[in-house]
């Protein structure tokens with residue numbers, strides 16, 4: 094198993110040359126319609142392995158990086174500001190798909206260092222190597238978003254690395270469209286919302302201080318959204334539609350014990366849970382913007398990079414879907430985008446000076462030009478965003 098393999102490694106960090114520490118159960122569904130499942134039996138994901146791993150990682154001594162001591166900018170004699178050091182970006186879920194393609198786009202430029210925050214250390218290391226990302230431009234660190242303890246441990250480990258943080262990309266996600274029953278994170282939250290929203294919520298809240306402290310000219314916090322969470326689009330109207338309702342399931346802890354595993358309190362539906370989690374991602378980005386942009390100067394953004402129809406996101410879908418989905422997106426909807434192109438798009442949101450506006454949900458048109466897109470009514474509901482923030486704070490132990 095990935096975690097077991099990772100636990101044999103000496104640390105959560107890859108060691109660079111220069112010594113820097115651094116079921117598919119086929120549901121009663123057709124290809125395009127995903128039927129509802131009502132079986133609410135609990136199935137907890139194994140957490141013991143994670144705990145053991147994080148304990149091991151905690152005792153590893155970590156040397157500070159030179160990046161920490163070099164100022165990010167200086168004033169030249171002409172009065173112009175010059176960037177002196179590499180930017181540092183954490184990308185969650187950088188072991189495949191969009192995250193990996195973004196790590197490549199940013200990592201090969203040479204002026205950024207990518208921290209690949211991944212649950213499968215060896216997979217990430219192999220992926221980075223096979224794409225030829227220069228060794229000195231990335232570090233793999235262990236992060237399992239399905240465990241709040243792992244999130245906290247990751248933040249501690251990152252801080253001990255001594256690197257400043259200039260950008261954070263909350264990219265990792267799971268999509269469980271064929272699951273008949275919910276599965277749960279180590280803390281007992283339904284897995285899709287627990288990983289895609291709550292894990293990232295805690296991670297970004299903890300790392301906000303680090304971003305604030307960065308002296309880099311542009312600081313950014315990006316949370317990947319999606320068209321399928323936006324009901325103002327055709328894609329967002331494919332059933333089951335996202336709907337957070339009054340957040341009664343989330344308020345109850347999404348644990349299936351005395352409440353529903355779904356945010357709106359309804360019956361479990363894996364596809365809906367994913368779309369709901371994407372709405373949470375987009376609401377969270379806007380709440381960050383309202384609460385912190387003015388005070389911190391950090392740009393908060395979300396995006397829909399296009400339909401990257403061949404990524405691992407669809408690994409749990411039925412085989413017929415995985416065969417037909419790419420040509421359907423390429424030739425019918427024309428929404429298809431390659432991993433490489435999507436990675437370049439997300440990389441723009443990380444470092445392109447022209448995409449520095451805060452509070453924006455970015456999209457790209459058919460000629461690959463970025464534009465500020467409209468979110469659905471629910472995904473831009475400020476009152477819902479505030480409530481989501483407050484409930485999420487309680488669930489992850491921040492309030």
Ligand code: NDP
Nearest residue numbers: 186188189190191237238239264265266400401404405406
């Ligand atoms: P992938 O499955 O290829 O990538 C998802 C990544 O998340 C993987 O690296 C996976 O790790 C990681 N991950 C999953 N669970 C955890 C966890 N518990 N802890 C840490 N990492 C975890 O899918 P995509 O690249 O397609 O998805 C990336 C983002 O893009 C998601 O936010 C998705 O919602 C969004 N998106 C995707 C679209 C698409 O068409 N594919 C369209 C719109 C948005 P591992 O490799 O170990 O499985």
Ligand code: PMR
Nearest residue numbers: 124125126270319320321327328331367399400401426428
């Ligand atoms: Mg969708 C312009 C039309 C469009 C776009 C851009 C997408 C993107 N999809 C579109 C249309 C349609 N899709 C239509 C008309 C149908 C019904 C025939 C359809 C179906 C469909 C399914 C069953 N589409 C899907 C699924 C999934 O399981 C995917 C999903 O919802 O994942 C959550 C999906 C997607 N369509 C997209 C995108 C980007 C996805 C997946 C990724 C995501 O949102 O993160």
